Amino acid sequence: xxxxxxxxxxxxxxxSKRPRNFRTLEGANCSAEGFNPLCGDHFTVFLQVxxxxxxxxxxxxxxxxxxxxxASMMTQALKxxxxxxxxxxxxxxxxxxxxxxxxxSDDLSKLAAFAGVSEFPVRVKCATLAWxxxxxxxxGEQQAVSTE
Amino acid sequence: xxxxxxxxRSAQPxxxxxxxxxxxxxxxxxxxxxxxxxxxxxxxxAATTQKPQAVIDALVSYYTNxxxxxxxxxxxxxxEATESHEEARGVVQRFLNAAEPREIIFVRGATxxxxxxxxxxxxxxxxxxxxxxxxxxxxxxxxxxxxxLCEQRAAKLRVAPINDAGELLLDEFEKLxxxxxxxxxxxxxxxxxxxxxxxxxxxxxxHRRKARVLVDGAQAVPHIAVxxxxxxxxxxxxxxxxxxxxxxxxxxxxxxxxxEAMPPYQGGGDMISSVTFEKTIYNHxxxxxxxxxxxxxxxxxxxxxxxxxxxVGIAPIAAHEHRVLDYGTExxxxxxxxxxxxxxxxxAGVLSFVxxxxxxxxxxxxLDQEGIAIRTGHHCAQPLMQRFGISATARASLAxxxxxxxxxxxxxxxxxxxxxxx
Numbered sequence: 001x002x003x004x005x006x007x008x009x010x011x012x013x014x015x016s017k018r019p020r021n022f023r024t025l026e027g028a029n030c031s032a033e034g035f036n037p038l039c040g041d042h043f044t045v046f047l048q049v050x051x052x053x054x055x056x057x058x059x060x061x062x063x064x065x066x067x068x069x070x071a072s073m074m075t076q077a078l079k080x081x082x083x084x085x086x087x088x089x090x091x092x093x094x095x096x097x098x099x100x101x102x103x104x105s106d107d108l109s110k111l112a113a114f115a116g117v118s119e120f121p122v123r124v125k126c127a128t129l130a131w132x133x134x135x136x137x138x139x140g141e142q143q144a145v146s147t148e
Numbered sequence: 149x150x151x152x153x154x155x156x157r158s159a160q161p162x163x164x165x166x167x168x169x170x171x172x173x174x175x176x177x178x179x180x181x182x183x184x185x186x187x188x189x190x191x192x193x194a195a196t197t198q199k200p201q202a203v204i205d206a207l208v209s210y211y212t213n214x215x216x217x218x219x220x221x222x223x224x225x226x227x228e229a230t231e232s233h234e235e236a237r238g239v240v241q242r243f244l245n246a247a248e249p250r251e252i253i254f255v256r257g258a259t260x261x262x263x264x265x266x267x268x269x270x271x272x273x274x275x276x277x278x279x280x281x282x283x284x285x286x287x288x289x290x291x292x293x294x295x296x297l298c299e300q301r302a303a304k305l306r307v308a309p310i311n312d313a314g315e316l317l318l319d320e321f322e323k324l325x326x327x328x329x330x331x332x333x334x335x336x337x338x339x340x341x342x343x344x345x346x347x348x349x350x351x352x353x354x355h356r357r358k359a360r361v362l363v364d365g366a367q368a369v370p371h372i373a374v375x376x377x378x379x380x381x382x383x384x385x386x387x388x389x390x391x392x393x394x395x396x397x398x399x400x401x402x403x404x405x406x407x408e409a410m411p412p413y414q415g416g417g418d419m420i421s422s423v424t425f426e427k428t429i430y431n432h433x434x435x436x437x438x439x440x441x442x443x444x445x446x447x448x449x450x451x452x453x454x455x456x457x458x459x460v461g462i463a464p465i466a467a468h469e470h471r472v473l474d475y476g477t478e479x480x481x482x483x484x485x486x487x488x489x490x491x492x493x494x495x496a497g498v499l500s501f502v503x504x505x506x507x508x509x510x511x512x513x514x515l516d517q518e519g520i521a522i523r524t525g526h527h528c529a530q531p532l533m534q535r536f537g538i539s540a541t542a543r544a545s546l547a548x549x550x551x552x553x554x555x556x557x558x559x560x561x562x563x564x565x566x567x568x569x570x
Contacts, residue, residue, distance in 0.1 A: 004517055008510075008568050017505075039509050039525045040539035062539055064507035065569070120513060 006116030007123065008065065011073075016065035021075035025058040034061075034133030034145050036125055041067045045075075045133040052082050059133075064126050066117065071130030073111055083138055090131050097127045165461075167468045172460065173549045175200040186519030189554045194339050194367055194498055194545030195523050196389045199453070203393060206452035210445045217441055219418055233444050236451030237434070243454045244384065244401050245375040250433035251407065253400040254447050258366040259289040261385030261400030262333070264437065265362055266293040268410040269383075269402075270331070273360075276302040279328045281359070283308045283316050283345070284535050285338040288528040290364045294333055303330075310535065314341035314490040322353050329359040336368035340527040340543065341490025342473075342498025344372070351381050360406070366390055370547065371469060371496040373462045376401050388446060392547075393453035397446030400437075407433050414439040465548045469497055472546055476555040483562050489541050499544040500527075503562065506569050508542040514568055518561045 025031075025046035033044045041063030048056040057079050059071045074093075078086050093111055094100075099118030117127045136145045173179050176198045181188055190198060210232065216225035218233050234249070241249045255261045274280065280294045284307055298305045306329075308321035325332070332354040337344050351361045362383040365374060370391045376384050383406070388397040402410075412419055412430055416439035421429040430436045457465070476499045480486055485504030503511060512524035523543045526533045533539055544558055 004514060004568060007513065013569065040530070040533065041509070042539065062507075064509035066510070068507075123509075123513060126509065 003116075007120050009113040009116060011110065011113045012065065012069040015069035015072040019059075019068055019072035021058040021079075022060065022072065023058050024060050025056055027056075028058075030137045030140065032133045032137035032145060034129045034136070036063070036067075036129055039064065039126075041126060041129055043067065043071055043130050043133055045071070045130055045137050047134070047137050049083060049138070052084070054078050054081055054083065054086060057134075059130055063129065066114075066123055066126040067129045070114060070127045073113075074130050074134065077111060078134070086134065086138065090135055093131055094128060097124050165464050167460070167464050167548065169468065169549060169551055175202070175456075176549055177201055177204070179549060183519040183521070184517050189518075189520040189557045191544040191546070191550065191554065191558060192521045192523045193370070193547035193550070194390070194527075194543065196395065197370060197392045197547050198549070199394070199449075200392055200456050202456045203449050203452045207394065207445050207449050210448050215445075218444055219435070229444055232448050232451075233442070236447040239451040239454050240399050243369075243374075243458070244399075245377050246401050247377060248404060251401055251404050253402065253407070253434045253437045254442055255385075255398045255400050255437075256396055256443070257387035257389070257398035258364055258385040259293075259387075259398075261383075261398055262289055262362065262364060263293045264400055264413045265383050265385075265402070266297045268413050268437075269360075269406060270294075270297040271301065272409075272411060274298075274301045274303045274330050277328060278303045278330045279306050279324075279326065280304070281306045281308060281321070281324050281329055281332045281354075283321070283334055284310045285314060285316070285341060285343060285529065285532050286333070286335055287339050287364065287366070288530070289366075290333050290335055291531070294331075304328075307531075310343075313492050314338065314343045315492045316343070316345055316350075318346070318349065318353075321350070325353060325357045325359060327357070329354070329357055331360050331362060333362045333364070335364045335366075336374075337365075337371065337496050337498075338490065338529075338532075339367045339498070340500055340529040340532055340541065341492065342495040342500065342545075343490060343492040344368075344494040344496050346494075347381070348379055351379055355380065367497070370457075371462075371466055373466075382406055388450040388453065391450075391453055392456060393450035394446045397443045397450050399450075404433065407437070412439070413437050416440045418442070460548060466496075468548060469546050469550070472550050472552055472555060473497065473499065475552045476544065476546075476558070479555055479559050480562075483559060484566070486562070489536055489538070497546045499546075500541045501543075502538055502541055503565065506565060508540045510569070511542045511562070511565050514565045515558070515561045518557070518564065520558055520561050522558075 028046035031046045035042050043061035046058045057075045097114050097117040132145045178198045214228045216229040218230040237249045237252050240252045306324045309317050354361045360382040363381045365384050365386040369386045384401040389395040419431050419439040421431050489500040508524035525540050
């Protein structure tokens with residue numbers, strides 16, 4: 001049986017209560033919305049990208065503890081990274097929450113807290129919502145992305 | 149003229165007999181299973197109800213003994229299957245107190261029933277500048293088909309507002325009714341709030357202005373006896389699976405005179421009397437609206453579900469559910485930081501709530517670990533969520549088999565939720 005503490009890891013609870021980079025970003029040059037029509041979770045990810053690097057990143061919106069903590073920790077992990085690294089992180093994170101791979105990269109160490117999500121398949125879309133918005137923002141998508 | 153203020157049949161005794169809930173629970177085999185090692189506490193009945201053994205047996209018996217296509221075979225099985233299917237229609241007719249069996253159209257569910265009316269009655273009776281009135285508490289299935297129709301016909305959708313308790317503002321509703329109002333489409337009971345709408349009064353108001361009324365009864369039929377003739381409603385739709393029957397079967401009731409005048413919904417077999425390449429003569433009611441091989445086992449299962457409901461008695465069920473609802477309302481209000489969404493005076497079956505600082509989705513996951521099934525989200529009523537300034541609620545919804553002990557389990561579970569987030 002999956003343990004609740006595997007899902008609601010302390011670091012996740014902490015980020016959900018005090019999300020980092022939780023604001024609109026002045027000077028953002030790309031942004032995208034992520035929307036989960038099933039549960040109403042709704043986030044916007046803002047990016048300031050220059051010379052192939054994420055110079056600044058923030059998010060705004062509302063959602064469950066998992067989606068909010070994931071968005072918060074994503075912004076921390078990606079600030080200063082190149083857009084290629086961000087894409088690679090997206091893949092790794094997706095593998096972590098779907099239980100496909102263990103966590104290898106040091107950069108992803110904090111995000112390993114989300115490994116427990118793989119025991120709760122219906123919550124995978126919560127954990128990946130902001131990441132899908134990130135990818136859409138980097139790819140210049142105009143429409144809100146949906147995890148449904 | 150019959151007045152339609154009382155939707156409960158007069159056969160209801162003043163004090164309904166207490167239900168032997170433990171005995172009734174034994175009729176529902178799924179209630180014996182464990183979820184995450186704990187006894188299932190099923191509080192998601194507004195999404196779908198569990199099925200009594202009588203319904204499961206009816207489905208098994210149909211496929212074991214009678215399965216055949218209906219209305220066309222001369223062989224014994226086809227005759228028996230046709231008879232069972234049409235008997236089920238009779239059960240539904242008596243359940244709604246419709247005048248004739250041909251007023252009962254079998255559809256996939258309330259959603260299809262509403263779409264049928266929108267696309268047949270609507271397309272022939274609603275024109276440019278006409279108006280359709282709905283309310284702020286409607287389910288998407290009673291919003292979107294009308295939006296689609298309004299777009300097709302250049303008609304206008306008007307939305308009657310509600311108060312903070314989740315009650316329809318009748319004065320405001322009445323102001324929306326005018327010479328261009330062709331139809332009022334309203335939920336009998338709100339799926340997200342539990343509000344029981346005064347549909348008797350609403351139908352009177354609409355009829356005074358020559359508007360027709362469609363009632364979405366999906367959340368009402370498991371809790372309230374419905375008499376379509378006493379109500380004088382023009383259309384009434386409900387889903388089988390929310391009233392202890394199978395999924396994929398539902399009912400549209402329509403007054404015969406209206407159904408007769410409406411064009412068919414879908415073309416195909418069963419809905420025709422004769423076909424040539426030059427001209428097709430449509431079948432008579434109800435078959436005109438039932439193109440293709442129908443969901444025979446579903447109709448039979450629904451008939452069995454209604455017979456089960458009748459045997460238990462809708463009045464004692466309603467009385468029992470109200471006791472559990474009142475108990476739940478009181479107990480939930482004792483949980484710190486909990487706010488009930490939907491506090492109408494007249495409610496049925498639904499406890500919708502939010503917990504301060506904790507998203508409903510997280511509540512749902514943690515309760516599930518305790519074996520407690522609730523619904524979390526916007527309940528297919530996004531405009532209603534916007535009205536209350538929230539994105540989602542947690543919703544416990546009741547059926548005849550729920551107990552006050554299950555409410556206690558829910559409250560204990562909510563304390564656990566708060567511990568996790570403490």
